[in-house]
Amino acid sequence: MKIGETATGTLIAVRGANVWKQNKNYRYIRLGPFIFHITEENKKEVYNALQRAYFNSPHEQNQSSPNLLQMPTRIANLLERWLQTMLTKTINNGLILFDGSLTSGTADTPTPLMKEILETARKRRNIVLAFSKMTTLRFNGHLITDILLEHKPPYLLETAGLKTKPPIVLLGDVYVARLTKGNYAFRLDIDKQVAPKQKIGAVEKLLGNDLLSQSYPETLRLAHILCTFTANEVIAMQHFTAQAYKLKIINRPDMHKLLFGPFGKGDANA
Amino acid sequence: MKLYKKEGNIIQILSFPNETVEKGDYLLIEDADAGKALIAQVIDVQFASIPGILEELLRSLPDGGELIQGEDFDPLEIAPHITYIQDASLLICKIRATVENESLSPSSSWLPSRSQSTIKKLPIPTLIKLAKIDGKLPIILGGTKDSSLLTIDATSLDGRLNIITGKKETGKSHLSKLLMLNLIGYKATVVVFDLNGEYISLGMTTDGKRNAYHDKIHVLTPSENFKVALKQLNLHVLLEILIHALHLPGTSAREFRRIWQSLKERDMLNMHELGETIRNWHCNQHVRDALFSRYYALVNSCFFTDNIAEAVFLEECLFKAKEQGGAIIINLRNTSPIDRQIVVEYLLAKFVELLTGCRLKAIFLFAEEAHLYLRETYWDDIVTRMRHFGIFTTFITNQPDTVRENIYRQADNIFLFNFTNEHDLEVVSRAARVDAETVKSIARDLPPHYCLGLGRVVKDFPMVIKVKALDVKTMGETRLFFKDMN
Numbered sequence: 001m002k003i004g005e006t007a008t009g010t011l012i013a014v015r016g017a018n019v020w021k022q023n024k025n026y027r028y029i030r031l032g033p034f035i036f037h038i039t040e041e042n043k044k045e046v047y048n049a050l051q052r053a054y055f056n057s058p059h060e061q062n063q064s065s066p067n068l069l070q071m072p073t074r075i076a077n078l079l080e081r082w083l084q085t086m087l088t089k090t091i092n093n094g095l096i097l098f099d100g101s102l103t104s105g106t107a108d109t110p111t112p113l114m115k116e117i118l119e120t121a122r123k124r125r126n127i128v129l130a131f132s133k134m135t136t137l138r139f140n141g142h143l144i145t146d147i148l149l150e151h152k153p154p155y156l157l158e159t160a161g162l163k164t165k166p167p168i169v170l171l172g173d174v175y176v177a178r179l180t181k182g183n184y185a186f187r188l189d190i191d192k193q194v195a196p197k198q199k200i201g202a203v204e205k206l207l208g209n210d211l212l213s214q215s216y217p218e219t220l221r222l223a224h225i226l227c228t229f230t231a232n233e234v235i236a237m238q239h240f241t242a243q244a245y246k247l248k249i250i251n252r253p254d255m256h257k258l259l260f261g262p263f264g265k266g267d268a269n270a
Numbered sequence: 271m272k273l274y275k276k277e278g279n280i281i282q283i284l285s286f287p288n289e290t291v292e293k294g295d296y297l298l299i300e301d302a303d304a305g306k307a308l309i310a311q312v313i314d315v316q317f318a319s320i321p322g323i324l325e326e327l328l329r330s331l332p333d334g335g336e337l338i339q340g341e342d343f344d345p346l347e348i349a350p351h352i353t354y355i356q357d358a359s360l361l362i363c364k365i366r367a368t369v370e371n372e373s374l375s376p377s378s379s380w381l382p383s384r385s386q387s388t389i390k391k392l393p394i395p396t397l398i399k400l401a402k403i404d405g406k407l408p409i410i411l412g413g414t415k416d417s418s419l420l421t422i423d424a425t426s427l428d429g430r431l432n433i434i435t436g437k438k439e440t441g442k443s444h445l446s447k448l449l450m451l452n453l454i455g456y457k458a459t460v461v462v463f464d465l466n467g468e469y470i471s472l473g474m475t476t477d478g479k480r481n482a483y484h485d486k487i488h489v490l491t492p493s494e495n496f497k498v499a500l501k502q503l504n505l506h507v508l509l510e511i512l513i514h515a516l517h518l519p520g521t522s523a524r525e526f527r528r529i530w531q532s533l534k535e536r537d538m539l540n541m542h543e544l545g546e547t548i549r550n551w552h553c554n555q556h557v558r559d560a561l562f563s564r565y566y567a568l569v570n571s572c573f574f575t576d577n578i579a580e581a582v583f584l585e586e587c588l589f590k591a592k593e594q595g596g597a598i599i600i601n602l603r604n605t606s607p608i609d610r611q612i613v614v615e616y617l618l619a620k621f622v623e624l625l626t627g628c629r630l631k632a633i634f635l636f637a638e639e640a641h642l643y644l645r646e647t648y649w650d651d652i653v654t655r656m657r658h659f660g661i662f663t664t665f666i667t668n669q670p671d672t673v674r675e676n677i678y679r680q681a682d683n684i685f686l687f688n689f690t691n692e693h694d695l696e697v698v699s700r701a702a703r704v705d706a707e708t709v710k711s712i713a714r715d716l717p718p719h720y721c722l723g724l725g726r727v728v729k730d731f732p733m734v735i736k737v738k739a740l741d742v743k744t745m746g747e748t749r750l751f752f753k754d755m756n
Contacts, residue, residue: 226329
């Protein structure tokens with residue numbers, strides 16, 4: 001996330017977390033925060049350096065580097081991919097839950113990298129389940145997660161015939177997962193290369209081993225909570241950058257408020 | 271520390287974990303450009319309202335109330351900064367004075383710069399020097415929070431009304447003894463109404479030897495070594511006793527006046543003759559009965575004697591104390607409530623008589639739990655009229671609501687020990703020289719033997735004082751049943 005602006009660029013902080021359940025207890029590893037001062041001058045260098053460091057093969061080296069506004073998301077995605085890579089390389093016979101989908105082909109999710117991640121997982125007899133909180137996929141005009149069957153949960157609703165425009169590729173089969181009572185359902189992507197029986201078995205194992213609240217796994221919920229920066233952490237990071245690097249954070253005037261007074265929505269609400 | 275907010279004379283200061291500031295500490299807020307500084311006292315320490323703190327706390331307890339186990343890889347070491355921000359505190363401070371050119375003024379009408387001001391702890395010795403709290407007649411009360419000695423000037427007790435209050439076993443009597451002995455040291459005349467016989471051994475050290483005050487402590491126990499003869503009394507003193515302590519009605523009082531005149535003319539003022547005269551006096555039977563019942567009350571008190579040799583001359587003790595300083599301890603320990611009132615009425619009337627005749631300079635009167643022997647109308651009398659004669663009272667009580675509100679309003683000095691009861695603190699906070707927030711906030715957290723000094727003694731800079739120990743036999747300890755069991 002962006003934690004402040006300096007005269008020459010923006011300050012970005014990213015953090016990632018892995019949560020697992022072991023002997024009925026949840027444990028975590030949290031990495032970060034990593035703070036970057038991104039300017040127009042260094043953004044390309046920073047991005048490429050991270051790619052090289054994380055993946056040893058700059059999948060996107062030929063692409064133009066993202067603009068300053070996109071940098072927080074892009075750097076966060078780099079960290080996320082690296083964490084996913086490391087997990088698939090270290091876990092055996094496990095269920096690996098990703099936050100998001102198994103859609104590839106975007107700037108943040110290069111298809112070769114995602115394929116590599118899934119392949120590594122399979123080699124170590126892991127199954128990757130990816131839960132998306134938001135989806136744009138629709139059926140008959142409705143979001144697929146809004147289609148709630150009369151069936152008693154838990155259930156999976158398999159989607160078929162989903163088509164994507166190149167270069168977007170779906171590396172997983174897409175389901176609507178309603179795993180507990182309540183009106184919540186999530187898009188669930190399961191690695192396409194996994195046999196159908198194993199897919200169902202994986203979800204059954206998830207139901208048996210993790211807590212599920214409002215159809216969402218507790219491990220993912222904890223990972224989210226542990227990653228999220230609270231306001232006082234943001235202040236602490238600003239304090240750190242000011243102390244350690246003498247970077248002065250500037251507060252740019254909100255032009256909406258400045259020009260339109262009470263009618264200006266401001267950046268936060270824009 | 272950073273200046274955050276000012277509302278009225280309350281100033282809020284943001285303090286960080288490496289700055290240790292406690293309730294009662296003084297801070298100096300210096301604005302170099304203005305050439306002035308504010309002196310503010312911390313009256314409360316709160317957590318600073320940090321955005322996101324609730325989320326931070328909730329996040330650490332997501333697993334059914336148990337702390338989630340894990341590892342943090344924090345290469346930039348941001349965690350200490352987070353702790354630093356989370357543990358920031360907000361100091362609620364009361365502005366006490368402005369320092370300009372090394373002189374103090376009570377003004378708080380200016381605003382120091384929020385960005386440029388420097389804030390630091392003001393050491394108590396510096397404050398004492400600035401406020402000129404110690405004077406020519408020093409009394410060391412004890413230590414301050416920063417372990418320096420707190421010395422007050424004995425003149426700040428002269429002509430003043432003082433109150434020592436706090437809950438049981440916090441050290442009130444100890445402080446009153448300390449003040450009393452120091453006053454004696456400066457040749458003052460001190461009278462103590464000692465309800466529990468706590469002051470009777472002040473002339474002895476803790477190991478039972480005579481101390482420097484031994485010859486200056488005169489213990490008078492009513493009906494034992496303290497008796498008076500009617501001849502020593504003025505009529506108005508006895509009438510005060512009869513009317514106020516024994517509730518003699520007006521008609522009977524008029525008859526008593528005539529009896530007294532008759533006895534005086536015949537030079538027969540003694541208890542035996544008084545009884546006989548009442549018996550034979552031509553008056554209404556009800557009046558005679560009324561007079562007789564009061565007469566027997568006087569007789570039964572054993573405070574009055576016809577044997578002049580038995581009658582201790584209070585005046586002699588007082589004059590001795592006048593010369594070289596001393597304390598007259600009126601031991602009321604085994605005296606019944608009615609007899610206590612008789613003794614106190616006699617003494618107060620006697621003091622006024624001696625003081626109005628300029629035969630005594632002034633008396634420092636220490637009154638423990640005065641509500642137990644002081645009649646309603648005397649409260650105002652003591653703090654207004656008698657003060658002008660030269661009776662300077664110190665009330666000592668653990669029930670602050672027994673001292674009337676107008677006494678608090680007129681109190682010059684208050685030594686406040688710990689109170690936890692809201693109602694008690696409310697009562698004390700009515701004193702004119704005190705602000706309610708300071709009293710309520712600081713007094714609640716005072717440990718035993720610590721008091722909050724308020725008023726003239728500390729030049730209106732409330733200070734937390736650890737009252738120093740005394741090498742005297744204090745006798746103030748409560749007798750315990752299980753004391754010797756262990």
